Amino acid sequence: MGKYLLIETRDPFDSSDVQRSYDLAGGLADEKNDVTVFLVQNGVLPTRKASAAADAVTQLCSKATVLADDFSLRERGIQKGELVKGVKPTSIDDLVDLVADDGRKVIWH
Amino acid sequence: MTKTLTIALMDPPYETETTTTAFRLIDAALRKGHKVNVFAYEGAVNLTMADQAPHPNPVKGTSAEEEDHPTTKDWVAAMFQAYPGKLDWVNCGLCVDERGAGNVIEGAQRGAPKQFAEWSEASDATLVIPAK
Numbered sequence: 001m002g003k004y005l006l007i008e009t010r011d012p013f014d015s016s017d018v019q020r021s022y023d024l025a026g027g028l029a030d031e032k033n034d035v036t037v038f039l040v041q042n043g044v045l046p047t048r049k050a051s052a053a054a055d056a057v058t059q060l061c062s063k064a065t066v067l068a069d070d071f072s073l074r075e076r077g078i079q080k081g082e083l084v085k086g087v088k089p090t091s092i093d094d095l096v097d098l099v100a101d102d103g104r105k106v107i108w109h
Numbered sequence: 110m111t112k113t114l115t116i117a118l119m120d121p122p123y124e125t126e127t128t129t130t131a132f133r134l135i136d137a138a139l140r141k142g143h144k145v146n147v148f149a150y151e152g153a154v155n156l157t158m159a160d161q162a163p164h165p166n167p168v169k170g171t172s173a174e175e176e177d178h179p180t181t182k183d184w185v186a187a188m189f190q191a192y193p194g195k196l197d198w199v200n201c202g203l204c205v206d207e208r209g210a211g212n213v214i215e216g217a218q219r220g221a222p223k224q225f226a227e228w229s230e231a232s233d234a235t236l237v238i239p240a241k
Contacts, residue, residue, distance in 0.1 A: 009127060041126045071133065092130075092137045099134075099234050100112045100143060108238050 003034045003104040007095070008043040010109065012053040018043075021109050022060050029063035038095055039087075040069040044078060047087045054084050061086030067094065112233035113144040117225060119240040121152025122181040128156070131238055132184050139192040146197045146232065148225040149217075151240065154200040154210045156181040157217035182214050189216040199224050 006025050012018040022037075029035040037060060039047060046053035047068050060066055067090040068083070080089060099106055116135060120127050138145050149156060161180040163173045188196055199220035205211050211219075229235040 009130070040130055069130075092133045093141065095134060096114075096138045096141055096143070099236055100114060100138070102233070104234070106234065106236050108236065 001032055001034060002028070003101065004028050004036070005098045005101075005104050005106045006035070006037045007106065007108045008037060008039050009041040011042040011045040012056065013045075014042060017109065018046075019056060022056055024107075025060060026063045035064040036067060036098060037064050038067045038069065038090075038098065040072050040095075042072075044068045044072045044076060047073075047084055048078055048082045049084055050082070057084045057087065069095070111142050111144065113146065113231065114138055115146040115148065115225070115228040115232040115235045117148045117150055117235075117237045118153035118156070119149075119151045119238065121155050122158075122161070124152070125241060127238060127241075128181065132181075132188075134236075135196070136188060139188060139195050142195075144195050144197075146228045147199070148220070148222075148228065149198065149200045149204075150222070150225075151201070151204050152208075154204045154208060157185050157198065157200060157213045158182055158210050159212045159214050185217065186214050189214075197228075 006021060008018060008021050010018050025035050025037050045051060046057050048054065066087050068087050070089045070091055073089055098104060118131055122128060135145050159182060161182045163176065163178045163180055165171060165173045166176050185198065198217045200217055202219045202221055205219060
């Protein structure tokens with residue numbers, strides 16, 4: 001089993017690549033890998049229940065661990081109660097721990 | 110446990126939010142006691158240009174001091190100062206020459222992509238942060 005960290009900085013409405021990134025995460029998880037997706041910058045925008053992209057995030061949460069940068073959420077005025085179920089607000093310190101985790105492959109998009 | 114992280118940056122200053130995120134990540138890693146190597150490639154070599162200066166806002170009529178905008182060279186200098194011996198910063202030499210960005214803050218060094226390869230081999234983790 002491999003360990004992966006996908007860092008997603010973009011909003012699906014800014015870049016259609018984002019769905020590919022979610023698909024990659026889901027595919028790796030389907031193959032029994034340990035997958036964490038860290039959403040940061042505009043990558044946190046689809047975590048709102050009100051977003052038209054929220055279903056894609058919900059689907060992602062069913063397969064992988066989905067974290068959202070608390071600083072990016074705060075900057076955009078997104079409250080914890082607005083988040084799709086399964087998305088966990090977290091700090092940049094946790095991102096450091098994931099990047100430094102032995103054997104974890106990291107992809108920034 | 111202290112580890113060594115190597116991070117490649119490519120975005121120029123004042124262009125994208127990625128620079129802010131990268132600085133937050135580097136600072137957090139250093140605060141946790143890790144050693145961090147940064148290889149600045151392409152436009153990222155401008156992050157450490159010593160000639161950067163904050164500017165006033167003529168629309169609002171405020172001075173540079175009142176605006177108090179941080180420059181990227183000050184952010185990097187602050188990290189060198191806060192975590193002595195823990196941060197290595199190398200700018201790609203060819204990228205520096207192309208951009209005339211040779212006047213850098215104390216601590217930033219000139220190098221080549223070979224440095225990035227050597228750092229990656231010797232590091233516990235490598236993160237490439239590409240330009241959009």
